[in-house]
Amino acid sequence: MPKKPFSAEEIAWQRERIMDSAATVMADLGFHALSMRKLASALSMTASNIYNYFPGKESLLLNIRRRGFELLFQQIRQPVAIQLPAAELLEQFVRQLIGFCRSRPGYYQLMFQPPRSSVGTEPLTDEDQGVAMQLDRLQEEWQRHTLVLLEDVSPALASRSEAEKRRVALFFLTSIHGLVDCYHYRSLPMLMNGLELIPDDVLQPHIHWLLSALDQPVSALA
Template sequence: MFQPPRLSLADPELVDRDVLVQVDRLAEEWQAHLLSTLADAVPALGSAAEARQKQLALFFITSLHGLIDTYYYKALPKLLSGLDLIPDDVIETHIECLLTSLEAQVDGVVG
């Protein structure tokens, strides 16, 4: 599914265009994979409109991104004192909360 771009450097303009096309393709594949994974976790998501699915997927992934950034940039230094990695229980709890929120959002739209 995920293939690295294959390029030749014959024509720089063609290379630029080819890279953009391949990046767009990879982004679409990644988005489809994310939506599929979330639909497996929250089956009701499949009943939502495509735009709503994308909105909820964005909510989910940006929340995870925020959690990672918080730890990476040590925005919560007192909490992170001495920790090099995010503890598994923190990740699991965060994902459970996100999935519960996602289910509630989907149920509110579909139900």
Template sequence: MPKSPRTQEEVEVVKEQILDTALQLIIEDGFNNLSMRKIAARLDITATTIYNYYTGKNELNLMIYIRGFEILYGMMREKRDDCDDPARRVEGMIRAYVDFALAFPDYYDIMFNMHTPKYSDYIGTDMEPLAFREKQIALKCFEIILVEIREMTGTVATEVEEFFHYTTLRFWSDLHGIISLYNSRVLYEVDEGSDRILARRVDDLVLSLLQLKEANESGNLDPTYHPIHPAGGSE
């Protein structure tokens, strides 16, 4: 008798297994060395079977990004929704970002460190619509905290948008730096108290962001100042 078709639940399980295996192979060998044959060999199935679920390595790459950013956004949104105070929401989302990076280091590495194709690489290809979807999900993770930083300072005028955009990028880059040093174990090689160093640096970054609120309340925040063009610098 012919085999019964898989249930939807069984299909999802197989797709997850393929995606998880692709993730591990990218971490081990890089995206350029990923192939359906290697995934099939790891799962003890045929490459043809994989094509029943995914069109190829580029779809797998984008689906890994989508899944990772959906998890990250969900964790950040949960912290945002936990309280009404914008400053506490900002702090919660920063700590959620760190929790994601430590709980899902392979995803974090692919999403933020490894050289894999991004949206711009797929423009003009069959993968462009899926790549656009991935980019929109990724941008939500940036925008959710940008909105809260604006609200925390109580300043939402469009003419100071560059200030908030740059400030969010600056703190993100600082946070990413310490996380990458920690996850790669480079930080441990420098200081065996790497857990303590990470926690302290995250606390420092949270405090620095919260000081924006204090500066605004005391009248010392100048959101019209553009850090990209310091005073006395050229426009």
């Protein structure tokens, strides 16, 4: 009797299972250290079976990064029971980002620190070109969402040029990402001795310090 084909739900579940495992391996060992054979072994599958879902590592990376942003947007779009002040919404946004890093560290790293992969050496299928376009759109939406939150907190920011707004948002996000990375990778052991991943008594003053800089001229942030 021929094997019953997978349903759309089963195919989606299998793809997510592959991406979850690959995200961890890519983040821990590096993009080039991942082989489909090793990944297949970890998933109790055959490498040829994985190729049925993703034609190559470049395709797998693209899909992992897109899924990461989709998962993050699901988290930050959860309805808030009460209307919070703008500053508290921004703090919540940062805490959600940190929570995402804690729960899905592999996705977080590949989303915001993608490897210098072999882009261009693997021809993308039409489907993966569509994935790349969706990823670009999600990344832009993520950055615009940050800009809107910052403008809500600092009305003075709205009157600045688009270039200045982008520089302020860049300053804000890179500071948060730097804090997350230092804690995640324990790269400053003396300063982080005995601390878990960004406790409130570290995070809250850090956010407040960043917010206090928003109303300063951009030149003062250099």
